[in-house]
Amino acid sequence: MSDLRVGVVGVGVMGADxxxxxxxxxxxxxxxxxxxxxxxRAEALAARLSEGLGGESESTARHSGGTAYVDSVRVVEDPMELIAADDVDAVILASPGFAHADQLFACLEHGKPVLCEKPLTMDAASALRVVEAEHKLGRQLIQVGFMRRFDPEYAALKQLLDSGELGRTLLLHNVHRNKSVASSFRSEMIVRDSMVHEVDVARWLFGEEITRITVYTPKPTSLVAEGAFDPQLAVFELASGAMADVEVFVNFQVGYEVRCEAVAERGSATVGLGSGVFTRAGEHWGGAMPADFRIRFEQAYDLEVQRWVDATRRGEIDGPSAWDGYAAAAVCEAGLESLSSGTPVDVALADRSKVLG
Amino acid sequence: MSDLRVGVVGVGVMGADxxxxxxxxxxxxxxxxxxxxxxxRAEALAARLSEGLGGESESTARHSGGTAYVDSVRVVEDPMELIAADDVDAVILASPGFAHADQLFACLEHGKPVLCEKPLTMDAASALRVVEAEHKLGRQLIQVGFMRRFDPEYAALKQLLDSGELGRTLLLHNVHRNKSVASSFRSEMIVRDSMVHEVDVARWLFGEEITRITVYTPKPTSLVAEGAFDPQLAVFELASGAMADVEVFVNFQVGYEVRCEAVAERGSATVGLGSGVFTRAGEHWGGAMPADFRIRFEQAYDLEVQRWVDATRRGEIDGPSAWDGYAAAAVCEAGLESLSSGTPVDVALADRSKVLG
Amino acid sequence: MSDLRVGVVGVGVMGADxxxxxxxxxxxxxxxxxxxxxxxRAEALAARLSEGLGGESESTARHSGGTAYVDSVRVVEDPMELIAADDVDAVILASPGFAHADQLFACLEHGKPVLCEKPLTMDAASALRVVEAEHKLGRQLIQVGFMRRFDPEYAALKQLLDSGELGRTLLLHNVHRNKSVASSFRSEMIVRDSMVHEVDVARWLFGEEITRITVYTPKPTSLVAEGAFDPQLAVFELASGAMADVEVFVNFQVGYEVRCEAVAERGSATVGLGSGVFTRAGEHWGGAMPADFRIRFEQAYDLEVQRWVDATRRGEIDGPSAWDGYAAAAVCEAGLESLSSGTPVDVALADRSKVLG
Amino acid sequence: MSDLRVGVVGVGVMGADxxxxxxxxxxxxxxxxxxxxxxxRAEALAARLSEGLGGESESTARHSGGTAYVDSVRVVEDPMELIAADDVDAVILASPGFAHADQLFACLEHGKPVLCEKPLTMDAASALRVVEAEHKLGRQLIQVGFMRRFDPEYAALKQLLDSGELGRTLLLHNVHRNKSVASSFRSEMIVRDSMVHEVDVARWLFGEEITRITVYTPKPTSLVAEGAFDPQLAVFELASGAMADVEVFVNFQVGYEVRCEAVAERGSATVGLGSGVFTRAGEHWGGAMPADFRIRFEQAYDLEVQRWVDATRRGEIDGPSAWDGYAAAAVCEAGLESLSSGTPVDVALADRSKVLG
Structure with a gap:
């Protein structure tokens, strides 16, 4: 089947990514x-992404085996025109939140699937109108960019909780920290732009709605403007009585950190420590060993093949060479001799400068 | 530019992947x-990969917007024919090691770029002939599948060591463990198929050749056949006098584990603990906090977009829906009210069954 | 100076310890x-502690070099009599909480220093009367058993926060979990007997009083009796506006866990992970390396000497023997030879059975 | 029974400790x-340890309840006189290694139990004479200061390995690093003074003798004098065929680090990571949760009571006061009210300055 032709509206940090x-x-x-x-900004990005495959040798890499090495990316001034365009099968919305409502209605009108960065819209009333319009259409076209659901750690946490292995989930403790934010920061943005991710996490992990919320404003850090509240501490109460707390601290200075500990009847599980799902269960703390090399090195294999494809299209290689394969073979040969003799064995290697001279 | 057309020779576990x-x-x-x-085996794989995009709804997903939903993958009986085929731009060799030499020569002959799983060939002499043949061609076509170089942790370790931040690297301690291997296992395979990865790691991280190797055979685990040596312990000496040790234990029972600690003049750095590059330096142990969300959630964003593309081509969504966006907006609205009032606020949410009913 | 003569009131689990x-x-x-x-119970304990120094050979260890090996511990029926006794210099109160008030007044009356397990008394009014009575006496005799202040990790956390290195402290996140509690458990005990520790931790770490408290009761675990609230989630507000949250979960099933993360303006520090003070600061996560062996092995040295003293008093040794010293010397001698020769060296060891036969 | 009267020979760093x-x-x-x-040096130490109990208020702490607050520690010029003294029941030898042999013979002659810092003596021949002399005496008096056996982590590792839970132990990987050593450092000292600890660890954990040793000298760090070998890498072979490797690096710059990973047939266990026994077993990595508060806080309780005793002997308290007990009671009272009302409750606390004014 043919590739999905995608248009991106809004190419700031997130959209350009x-x-x-x-x-x-x-x-x-x-x-x-x-x-x-x-x-x-749009033109610079289009030019960069039309040009080739990046890497040190971009400029020399325009042709590969006679094929012109260019995929042209158009710049469309009016986002509504992009959404309507015949050659755009689907849309990614990364425009400012206030523009979302109109652009989403346009996507629905033209039957275009859309991945919309959060927030869906700026308030609940307009968001509900979007929901109703899509529902009337009879077909789900809108996906919202709550990307934590796709993080392998969060996904594994969800799977663990749903498995029932730890019993029912009772509590979530969340931490959401940024190194720092711009001076234009206002206290409301912590709720709307940051905490909204934990709102989705809580709804998703518990599989139910949040019914009540309390936002506490502890003594603020002295590293924000007078009058701004950072950090904030919120408590969510869910329909079943389960609860979640969230610290959001957008001027943490140290770096970016997002953690979630789910406390269940027979143990807890934490993600965001950088080491998979960390559990406390069955009298132990820790995590799972990968069963085999495909799990452990999946990302390495993906990158190896993607970079090999990219380099090959540029007419290059980008990884261990035939010499590396030969040298490894020579060492292993000496190793096999040492394995049987039990003594040190010198490696007999051809002179590289003579062979590859 | 057009896509690279790839043929795969050998579709066992690794090749099918x-x-x-x-x-x-x-x-x-x-x-x-x-x-x-x-x-x-080849036909089953070709059928599966020709069919669509996987997922629960594969069978219903043949068409999307009128486009036939099939990329046909051919089965070619003779690997030499596949290598020679006009519609194959590049080759992945995942055939048994003994077949590599001939297939590599064929790739060179037809000028086809090739990603060859290790080992390059079965012995140093034949590997050297491959190196020489490629060199004569005047163009690098062969890349060897030492994929650890592409693992983000190993790559970050290499970068750290090359930066000189920890001084010169002096020692590597490596651990390479498998849960278990088939009963056909022979002691030589530990050297040739397992330890070979650490051979490449040592050569790559130090940037120099291994000149001497000693393979020790400690008391074997009782979980291998009589006469087989598992685990093994090897010491590599490199040209500059640096050294590396390696434990290879292919019947570790617990799971798959690959670790490498590099010991340098001003600290050590370890990968394979599942938490990035773990350093001991400057009087501290630990690791780096990610600077921002794009680093922390890069994989999540990649998966979000890949899965959104896949689902969209099937005419579906595969992630948070418009309702999820709406519910989050409603909670945030209540949160903003709580932020200013300092008291708990109930969330006003439309009745889902009425809206979506 | 002579030893402090101590009497213990209440020898349940804590008092016996x-x-x-x-x-x-x-x-x-x-x-x-x-x-x-x-x-x-008192008599059994007194007998056991009068008897000797424990260890496998207790029964044979009654005499050492002609000295009678017994320190006699008296059982006193009436706690008031124990408190008043001339040969008791100081008292440890580990009796039930309801008995504390009267016993504390008796200690004050007799001028006896007392280490009182928490709670001081059962309510704030009586506790205040104790404070006033001690104050009238003009001399501090009462210490309360909030032992977290003595935990090396908590003490190091306090020191770090007080150093100002991380800026002002803004928030504490606490977790306090028990494996399980008896069926007689009531919801109030979580506040009075468990959470009281975090009350002290928050007051101590912030160095100020708690002015407001909210106790949330999430959906309880199904592993408690109907109507009981476990876990509980509390939010403390302190005089300066700083805040602390606490999860107390006394039927966690997994084990005992007490954690505290202090969030400050320039980083956070966590204790209770079992690896010292774990910080996120200066773009890194991790902890401190011990500066030298005395820090790393302080506990080992303490135990070595205590056990050597205990064994010596029993006329035994309890640790590495002269043979162990000899065998190590023999290996090192071979090691020195290998160091200079660069080759393996066999260890020449006398035949143990002949030497010690 | 009466206390053991101990004399210490050699009061450098280790002996003073x-x-x-x-x-x-x-x-x-x-x-x-x-x-x-x-x-x-001996006199300064004796004076310091005769004076009282340390702490901020040392100078004011000479008397407690009329009892003179002094235990007098004698300085004895000749170590042989100390060993022979009637009022010395047992001896700790922390003198230079070359003095050990004579002093040990003196201890044996006078029948004095002795805790001798490593090395037992300077060479295997003299160590063997010590062993034989003690054996002739028919009574074990000598214990060697291989203190790792008393480290709770090493002790737990030994217990785990001996339990057979992980099958037979096959390999040990040891790391032994110092921040730096004096410029008088010579390569031999790495073997004799540092590696000797791992020699004991290997003998002790395996319960058998080391039969062969190879000491490798990798490229040295540039932070030692020309000609010195640091780090060193050794391989020990034990009687059963089991093996151990050891990295000793005494100028690691970062801090002090001692680690040991034991690799067994069904998993591995590591100590020295600062988080108890870290295992890889049964498809998991991690450690054990403490079963209850006495295990988790054992050290805190020990310190609490030791410091309370010390302070009480000085006529002080050194920990949470009655006010702390009262304030905690007041917060808990408010907490109980919040528990039943479900709303925030202000804490009613007396005015400290009025009460304690």
Whole structure:
């Protein structure tokens, strides 16, 4: 089947990332158009992503085996025009939140599947209208960018909790910290732009709605403007009586950190420590060993093949060479001799400069 | 530019993985042909990968927007024919090691770039002939599948060591363990098939050749056949006098584990603990906090977009829905009210069954 | 100076531990008397602690170099009599909480220093009367058993926070979990007997009083009796506006776990992970390496000497023998030869059975 | 029974530590005499340890309840005189290694139990004579200071391995690192003074003798003098065929680090990571949760009681006061009210300045 032709609306930090992701790292998709209020930004990105495959040798890499090495990415001034365009099969919305409602209605009107960065819209009333309009259409076209559900750690946590292995889940403790934010920061943004992720995490992990919320404002850090509240501490109560707490601290200074500990009847499980799902269960703390090399090195294999494909299209190699294969063979040969003799064995290696001279 | 058309020779565990990787997870590549001594295995794989995008709804997912939903993958009986085929731009060799030499010479002859699983060939002499043949061609076509170089942790370790931040590297301690291996296991395979990875790691991290090797055979585990040596302990000496030790234990029972600690003049750095590069340096142990969300959640974003593309091509969504966006907006609205009032606020949510009923 | 003569009131789990601690592990103190409502329990303990120094060879260890190997511990029926006794210099109160008030007043009356297990008394009014009575006396005699202040990890956390290195402390996240509690458990006990420790931790770490408390009761675990609330989640607000949250979960099933993360303006520090003070600060996560062997092995040295003293008093040794010293010397001698020759060296060891036969 | 009267020979770093340990932290022992080639050093130590219990208020703490607050520690010029003294029941030898042999023979002659710091003597031949002399005496008097056997982590590792839970032990990987050593350092000292600890660890954990040793000298760090070998890598072969490797690196720059991983047939166990026994077994990595508070807080309780005893002997308290007990009671009372009402409750606390004014 043919590739999905994707247009990206809004190419700030997040949108530019998504555009590059579609162009360079996603199977079965092609980036065909971008749109941004800042036309220069859109054009620079389109040019960069039309040009080739990156890497040190970009400039020399325009041709490979006679094939012209260019996928052209259009810049479309009006986002509504991009959404409507015939050659755009699906849309990624990474425009500012206030523009989402109109753009989503346009996607629904043109029957275009859309991946919409959070927030869906700026308030609950308009979000509900979007839900109703999609429902009337009879077909789900909208996906919201709550990406934690795709994080392998969060996904494994969800799976563990749903398995029932730890009993019913009772509590979530969440931490959400940024190194720092711009001086334009306002206290409300902590709730709307940051805490909203934990809102989704709580709804998703518990599989039920949040019915009550309390937002506490502890003594603020002295590293924010007077009057701003950072950190904040919130308590969510869910329909079943389960609860979640969240610390959001957007000027933590140290780095980015997102953690979630789920406390269940027979143990707890934490993600965001950087070491998979960390459990306390059955009188032990720790995690699971990978069963085999495909699990442990899946990402390495993916990167190896993607980079090999990219380099091959540029007419290069980008990894261990035939010499590396030969040298390893020579060492193993000496190793086999040592295995049987039990003594040190010198490695007999050809002179590289003579062979490859 | 057009996609790279890839053929895979050998579709056992590793080759089938690579074939699926090319077909489903790699940007800019298409799987066009597979070959295997076991024709049935090749045909089953080709059928599976020709069919669609996997997922629960595969059978219903043949069409999307009028486009026929099939990329046909050919089965080619003779690997030499696959290598020579006009519609194969590049080859992945995952055939048994003894077949590599001939197939590599064929790739060189036809000018086909090739990603060859280790070992390059079965002995140093034949490997050297491959090196010489490629060198004569004047163009690097062969890449060897030492995939640890692509593991983000190993790559970060290499970068750290090369930065000189810890001074010169003096020692490597490696551990390489499998849960268990088949009963056909022979002691030599530990050296040739397992330890060979650490041979490459040592050569790569130190950037120099191994000059001497000693393989020790400690008291074997009772869980191998009489006469087999598992675990083994090897010491590598490198050209500069640096050293590396390696434990290989292929019947460890617990799971798969690969670790490497590099000891340098001003600290050590370990990978394979599952938590990035773990350093002991500057009077501290630990690791680095990610600077921002794009680093922390890069994999989540990649998976979100890949799965959204896959689902969209099937006419579905595969992630948080518009309702999820709406519910989050409603909770945040209540949160903002609590932020200003300092008291608990109930969440006003529309009745889902009425809205979506 | 002479040893402090200590009497222990209440020898349930905690009191018996304290009694043994005074008798066997504390320098400069002697256990002279115990009292308990269950006289049999007191007598068994007194007998056990009068008998010797424990260890496998207790029964044979009554004499050492002609000295009678017995320190007699008296059983005193009436706790008030124990408190008043001339040969009791100081008292440890590990009786039930309801008995504390009267016993504390008696200690004050007789001028006896007292280490009182928490709670001080059963309610704030009576506790205040104790404070006032001690104050009138003009001399501090009462210490309360909030022992977390003595935990090396908590003490190091306090020191770090007070150093100002991380800026002002803003938030504490506490977790306090027990494996399980008896069926007589009531919800109030979580607050009074468990959470009270975090009350002290918050007051101590912040160095200020708690002004407001909210106790949330999430959906209870199904492993408690109907109507009981476990876990509980509390939020403390302190005088300066700083806050602390606490999860107390006394039927966690997994084991005992007490954790505290302090969040400050420039980083966070966590204790209770079992690996010292774990910090997130300066773009890193991790902990401190010990500066030298005395820090790393302090506990080992303490135990080595305590056990050597205990064994010596029994006329034994309890650790590596002269043979172990000899064998190590023989290996090192071979090692020195290998160091200079660079080759394996056999260890020449005398035949143990002939030497020690 | 009466306390064991201990004399310490050699009061450099290690001996001074041991002297203080006996005087201040060990139950059932008294420090009566010290001896050192540097008489001034011995006198300063004796004065310090005769004076009181340390702490901020040392100078005001000479009397407690009328009892003179002094245990006098004698300085004895000649170590042989100390060993022979009637009021010395047992001896700790922390003198230089070359003095050990004569002093040990003196201990044997006078029938004095002795805890001898490693090395037992300077070479295997003299060590064997010590063994034989003790054996002739018919009574074990000598214990060697291989203190890792007393480290709770090493002790737990030994227990785990001996339990057979992981099958037979096959391999040990050891790391032994110091921050740095004096410039007088010579390569031989790595073997004799550092590696000797791992020699004992290997013999002890395997319960058998080392039969062969190879010491490798990798490229040295540039932070040692020309010609010195640091780090070193050794391989031990044991009687049964089991093996151990050891990295010793005494100029590691980062801090002190001692680790040991035991690899067995069904898993591995590591100590020295600062988090108990870290296992890889049964498809998991991690450690054990403490079963109850006495295990988790054992050290805190020990310190609490030792410091309470010390402070009480000085006429002080050194921990949470009655006010702390009262304030905690007041918070809990408010907490109980919040528990039943479900709302925030203000804490009613008396005015501290009025009560304690």
């Amino acid at each position: 998504h555009a590059e992701r579609v162009a360079r790292k996603t199977s079965g998709a092609r980036l065909v158009a971008v749109s941004d209020a800042d036309r220069g | 690579h074939a699926e990787r090319v077909a489903r997870k790699t940007s800019g590549a298409r799987l066009v042909a597979v070959s295997d001594a076991d024709r049935g | 304290h009694a043994e601690r005074v008798a066997r592990k504390t320098s400069g103190a002697r256990l002279v008397a115990v009292s308990d409502a269950d006289r049999g | 041991h002297a203080e340990r006996v005087a201040r932290k060990t139950s059932g022992a008294r420090l009566v005499a010290v001896s050192d080639a540097d008489r001034g």
